[in-house]
Amino acid sequence: MTVDEIEKPAGAWCVNCAKGAGCGIYETRPQSCRTFSCAWLRHPQLPHNLRPDLTRVVLAFDNNATRLVASCDPAHPMAWRKEPIYGHLKRWAESSWASGGQVVVMAGPRLWAITPDEPIELGEMDPGARFAIVRRLDGGWEAKVQPAA
Numbered sequence: 001m002t003v004d005e006i007e008k009p010a011g012a013w014c015v016n017c018a019k020g021a022g023c024g025i026y027e028t029r030p031q032s033c034r035t036f037s038c039a040w041l042r043h044p045q046l047p048h049n050l051r052p053d054l055t056r057v058v059l060a061f062d063n064n065a066t067r068l069v070a071s072c073d074p075a076h077p078m079a080w081r082k083e084p085i086y087g088h089l090k091r092w093a094e095s096s097w098a099s100g101g102q103v104v105v106m107a108g109p110r111l112w113a114i115t116p117d118e119p120i121e122l123g124e125m126d127p128g129a130r131f132a133i134v135r136r137l138d139g140g141w142e143a144k145v146q147p148a149a
Contacts, residue, residue, distance in 0.1 A: 001058070001071055005030035011074055011108035036060070039068070047084070055085040067102045068092050077107035089114045102133075115141045 002010045016024040023029055039059035040046050052058045056079035058071045070089055072079050080086060093103040093114040103114040111122040113133050120141050122131055126148040136142050 001036070001060075003030060003032055005032060010071070010106060013074060049084050050088060055079060055082075057085050066096075066100060067104060068096075070103070070105045072105065072107040074108055077110070080105045080107065080112075090116075113143060117141065 002008065003014065006014070006016065008014045013019075014023075016029075018024050023033070038052060039061060040051055042061075046059075049055070050059070056073040056076035060069050060071070061067065062069065068089075070080050070085070080089065089103050089105070092101075094116040095101075096103070097116050105112040105114065105119070109124040111125050112119045113122060113131065114120075115133055118141065120133060120143050122143050122145060125131070125145065129148045130146045132144045134142055134144060
């Protein structure tokens, strides 16, 4: 995830993270780090096997809870394709699609949208870019990306 206060880009380890030990600036960490809580911590009903340290994927909902974002560990960019995480992402896409919900995967600068049928690679996107997934006449899916303004 991006942490603007310390210029940490998305898809990269924080320079303050001591692997295996945790945050090196925990007492003085930025406010965005203090307020962030992943879906696994916020929703105790999620299964144990979705813990981020087991899946290498951090799940978080956007501010209005319409988009589930799965952020992969930079050392494991395709971890989202493995079970059990992939099955859960598909089920969330299936259950939220009709109401306008989205499931998005971030692996470094690359993004995928998970549709009820298949993942759609969006490629590398600027943070301000927007996208829409539309059904093609042949029944498949297509991504329409609008660059950042």
